[in-house]
Amino acid sequence: MNSNLWKKSVDFHGHECPGLAIGFRACEAVKEKLGLQFSTDEEVVCVTENDACGVDAVQVITGCTFGKGNLIYRGTGKMAFSFFNRKTGESLRLIAKPSKQDMDRQQRQDYILSAPIEEVFSFGEPSFQLPEQARLFTTIVCESCGEGAPEHKIRLQDDKKVCIDCFKAYDRGWK
Numbered sequence: 001m002n003s004n005l006w007k008k009s010v011d012f013h014g015h016e017c018p019g020l021a022i023g024f025r026a027c028e029a030v031k032e033k034l035g036l037q038f039s040t041d042e043e044v045v046c047v048t049e050n051d052a053c054g055v056d057a058v059q060v061i062t063g064c065t066f067g068k069g070n071l072i073y074r075g076t077g078k079m080a081f082s083f084f085n086r087k088t089g090e091s092l093r094l095i096a097k098p099s100k101q102d103m104d105r106q107q108r109q110d111y112i113l114s115a116p117i118e119e120v121f122s123f124g125e126p127s128f129q130l131p132e133q134a135r136l137f138t139t140i141v142c143e144s145c146g147e148g149a150p151e152h153k154i155r156l157q158d159d160k161k162v163c164i165d166c167f168k169a170y171d172r173g174w175k
């Protein structure tokens, strides 16, 4: 285990926990199996299926971040991460195996950090496609509040271009 990277992850996340350990091991596994290094641009994309502690390790170690657009949230709530390499077309999905019951928090964290990788995760292919690369959009100024928003977030209302905040949703659905 690379204790430098673990320390970096803990510093970024704010504490040690089993969830962070899952993200950390996921990164180690993907580096080994896909040969991925830190992503300075968008060549590596991570799709995370949860918004829990482990995602912080993914951001620090792989360089897949929300801000760069190469970290994408797909909210199934599962402890699963998929990695796509745009250059080679390779992809890999990992999902944490169900945990053994008789472990406390510290034992579980130590187990995740030290167990053979095949005991921690199941490996497979993602069942979904690689998302398109982050696009740049023209900014439109909302004619109601005056704030700018990208054009794909603009709606038409009474012949005016308005932002999501100012748009009154037409919703007659069953509640």
Ligand SMILES: [Zn+2]
Pocket: 013, 015, 016, 017, 019, 020, 053
């Ligand atoms: Zn945590």
Ligand SMILES: [Zn+2]
Pocket: 142, 143, 144, 145, 146, 147, 162, 163, 164, 165, 166
């Ligand atoms: Zn507005």
